[in-house]
Amino acid sequence: MNLFTDIHARVLEALRALEAAGDLPAGLDTGNVTVEPPRDPAHGDMATNAAMVLAKPAGARPRDIAEALARHLAEDPRIATAEVAGPGFLNLRLSPHAWQDVLRVALERGQDFGRSRMGAGQAVNVEYVSANPTGPLHVGHTRGAVFGDALASLLDFVGYAVTREYYINDGGAQVDTLARSVYLRYLEAHGQEVAFEEGTYPGDYLIEVGERLMEQVGDAYVDQPEAVWLAEVRTFATEAMMDIIRRDLKALGVQMDVFFSEKSLYGTGKIEAALDALAEKGLIYEGVLEPPKGKKPEDWEPREQTLFRSTAHGDDVDRPVRKSDGSWTYFAPDIAYHYDKVRRGFDLLIDVFGADHGGYVKRMKAAVSALTDGRVPLEIKLCQLVKLYKGGEPFKMSKRAGTFVTLRDVVEQVGPDVTRFVMLTRKNDAPLDFDFDKVLEQSKDNPVFYVQYAHARVCSVLRKARAAGIDVEDATLAAADLGVLTDPAELSLARKVAEWPRLVEIAGRTAEPHRVAFFLYDLASELHSLWNLGNDRPELRFLQEDAPATSQAKIALARSVTVVISAGLGILGVTPVEEMR
């Protein structure tokens, strides 16, 4: 149930009636007709631009159309008044029972209030995190993980069939480096002195992996040449790292459906098959790239490589899929991976990348566009950097200084709920400040607290009502007579609740989960505002001790707010709290 789309449909119906009556020419394009909440609430509950959009094609004056439309709409019982205003807006004011109905629906549907069929069950694959299995996840990955996860939940909520996927980069040379580094830790576990030279990973996190390797193989690899152990240790090390990564993701509340191994693309003909598919379209050729202008690499020399004609699909230059020594570039398995996703039947692909991979967007889109002849869209969401602060002071991340902040550090210090909410209080393409102290502050500066507080306040009212012997089960509240909710402050809050279904659809359409976080903040703000009015005006308090029926109506309003808050927090992956501590 989305009151805005309902009224929108009603407006279109009225327009068709005007056409039928000859008041408007037939066959007008109503695609641009909108029904939205006006910026200024004084203008009413909803406004439609229909008259202005249609004036020109209909060859009529906007105000005339608006007035004719107003006469039709006034017949609808949900619409109290329809007034023409400004250049031709039609401002609608809904009758209180329209809003009261929304509250009833919210209580009846609970967590599913606002669920939409917008996605029409289309299969969408959301790929996120996809960090190299060579080290633990850090703060940057954390943002991508939270964003991707919330986006996946959001799309699910608006009616897509979502698959959450992690691409393991276990195919390249960095896995050999990982294996060698683990081997050093393994020798160390056997009591040897080792040195971590340039090109190895000296991080402490590999100590336990080396120890586990020792437990498993004893001294079998000690003082043996690489040929003996490299392949085995590579597999062991990647699996060990993926265990760590999975554990960290779990601590953050992220659960993947699929872990896809890059390695599985090698030696199986999958890369070749993907490139063959491109070759069949004449998009693969041998050639030499021009050096980038302005910033020419020191050791530039022309080389003949196998290239993908990505410029045919919107890229700026063609991209190599094979190095000059004949081995694959990173791009080649990536093409094969996306080809695989396409062949698994997804209608839409979404990749969540870090901002440092921005340069990769066009070629990846070009590849998918070429492989599917443009049938399967690939949307790439870039997450900007996270800037860390502690007590207002910038907090530099440095491996050498030992201030390498991992996902685990963050989650252990502030908890998964706070981490997730804060990471979603900014657009994905804007940089994010994360202050370890401020995010834990219990004040209204802190949006996490503010939203949770609103939820907890209502829970507290419910507890008190039960103690007073009032039935506040959702079913009872939904059946209560909500007609007593007529105060402007109460209707204003109900209006906000009614906006939720519309808001999630917008958030889903734009793939912007941060909109949910901002909406919850606004909603919480409205609740706090009404709550505070109760200080001076006792009749606005949710709990009316001597009037159970009135209490039920008012509590129904409050409860519907928490229904939306917990649904919204659910999308963000945050657990609502019942009381503050």
Next chain:
RNA sequence: GCACCUGUAGCUCAGCUGGAUAGAGCGCUGCCCUCCGAAGGCAGAGGCCCAAGGUUCGAAUCCUUGCAGGUGCGCCA
């Protein structure tokens, strides 16, 4: 040099994919507790929406150009 992202209140940012007089929080100035938890609320001041053109009934939003900041740019994944 090129590509992508970002320029909105003193600060940090929203702005519903073109709507009416541009919003919130912090900070600043004043109010409101024998209270349903004030861990909060109310009011006020504060704007050339980076700049200049264009598109149209209408632009912070779309297009062009410029300026500023960030990110990236063939054998790194």
